[in-house]
Amino acid sequence: MDRPYGFPPAPELVIDLDKVAASYRALATGLPGVNVHFAMKCNPHPEILALLHALGCRFEIASAAELDALVAVGADPALVLSSNPVKPAAHIARQFAAGVRCFAFDSESELDKLAVAAPGAAVFVRLAAHQIRSGVPSEGKFGVGVDAAAALMLAARGRGLVPCGAAFHVGSQMLLPHAWRAPLRAVGALMYKLAAEDVFLQMVNLGGGFPARYAGKTPTLAEYWATIDAGLQDLPYRVAAVCEPGRALVAEAGRLRATVIGTAERGGRRWAHLDVGAFNGLMESLETGNQLRFPVSDSRGSATRDRFHLTGPTCDSQDTIMFDVELSADLRTGDEVYLECAGAYTTVYASRFNGFDVPVVRCVTGVAIETSDDAAYCG
Template sequence: MIPNNENILDAVRLVNYPTPFFFTSRPVLKHNYKMFSQLFDGSEVYYAVKANSDSGILEYLAELGCGFEAASSYEIDQLLKLGVNPDKIIYGTSVKPIDHIKYAFSNGINRFAADSKEEIEKIAVSAPGSKVFIRATVDDTGSVFTFSERFGAPTETVKDLVLKVKNSGLKTYGISFHVGSQATNENRWANAISMIRPVIEDLASEGVTLEMIDIGGGFPVVYYNHQNVPHLPEIVSHVRNSLHMLPYIPKIVMEPGRGIVASSTVLVASVISRTVRGGKVWLCLDAGIYNALYEAMIHQGLTQYNVHPFSDQEDSDRMHATLAGPTGDSLDIIARDIEIPSYIDVGDKLIFENAGAYTVTMSCAFNGFPKPELYIS
């Protein structure tokens, strides 16, 4: 679990920006980055840009010394224009257009992921001499958003892929995996290391050592319907136990996205309508799944945000309400049966906690409703 920070709720109540808007706390970003950077001795943290690519957030993380995991030449271009050193960028997606590989390599980026011999061959031609790490498929059962169907090589093929890297004029860098976004099982990362242990042992017996193991992201945060998620110390303890079973311990690389940015940011939205439908209260807001909270739809209700009144008015009376967005789409429903103060009405504002991940980057202006501005303080 990524700790919540109540200070951001106090801070956002002091501002008066037009709604809807995102509000990001630099102190929380710093806390989260430092927390990850200190989990393992000598480890490296590469923030997953896809989680939130706001330039202010990226600039501040760069100031803190954070690295970045990019998934396209577009993200790489944004990072370079912000002054990020190419040595602080890894190209972590295992499927890449050739021109994106060439762009990255021509700009000094030389660490690439692959999960197939075809991808290795593309990198060998377009980025000769680069470091390549093989992404392995691991068990992501129990994660809200899974990746194993689309990304990663079966573990029984990883050894041959590593050897192909070596024999293709490339440098063997390591093995990566991803246990899925918002993982809810504290053993998932340790189990993944156990799955790739035979590969590391076989390679070591042939004189091939790996510089790093990239344990990806997936570190969970607290949402309305995910209150009891694993704590980072529990996850790390299991990972350390698995690492000690290896013939040697490579450097640990992490790619937290949600884990760094989610709790750093809240969304503030205003109620534009209050009605009763079928005996239930419906509140329509000026932010919805399209312009702000797209994960609420794509995860089919598995991501529900903790909601707080913007006002500090005390009210012991509570009600259950459905929260909907402003568009003309019947799918524009943020959450059902959310408990909030009964006084909430048109003009009142609500705060959505832990709204920093996969919100800004996935928003669009459907029906013309603008994307919320993001303010960082």
């Protein structure tokens, strides 16, 4: 498909809202009895938030601005979890004033802020998760051990807060269902310790980490639920369970359309330079050392194939997406490249580094992405 110069003004991220709905229903069904709270940080587009709210999904936030976006689509702040363990005091106050009543913490310093800015609020302690490498490693910044968590929950009670639950996060894009086993055992140990002090938990937060289907094999949701259900059954008493998925709800709904701005051969390797790269839409390429493999195709669709290194438009050598991607051998400037499973952590990380455009977002419903040129832009 030959195209003249004068490309589209920006790469385009197309979100299939029907796929978002299907992913939510699959997760809610596959984790029976677990309240799903969308981790909106991975894609807070208003149409996605409105759709999930209409389906009965709840939400998790890290800031007051995220809460504002939820209020705008009609979400009830009383059902929102404020799960960032360290929050600016002003954000706590704004969230509490708006109706948020459940906050995460993992330090005495955070308890001091919560006691003043959210008096009488329910709080849940963040436990450190057993270190198992996930597809997008993200753990290590937050969380404490069982003994420290017990002491913090008692300190919360002493400050007039309500110690209500425990949380953990196994890491993003976790491909090992057994990763939930050790953290749930830690929750059980915490429950035993607190029961001796007449403190009983009401909730366990299973975090996120449920994977999307990029290139490669992904365990079934039933495999995750088997481990999680067994862990919940082994707790000393029944508690409500919640989870905070992000990419599992939106990643597979997104197709990123990029344009080839140039090709080159260097050292026997073929390179395809796109108008979108790590800094203006695909930061997770850098976060994973280029190991996150987006399914890729191109508009030329030739039977003869070759391998390319896909790289972005900036002058920074780190701005590379994936190595050794199979595409049409005759790929050339002006052709389009399509990256699937791109609905999570794309536009939220994007910057205009070097002056290049971030992706335009277009939401579609009731039509296939391939034939959605006439769909209206959202937002």
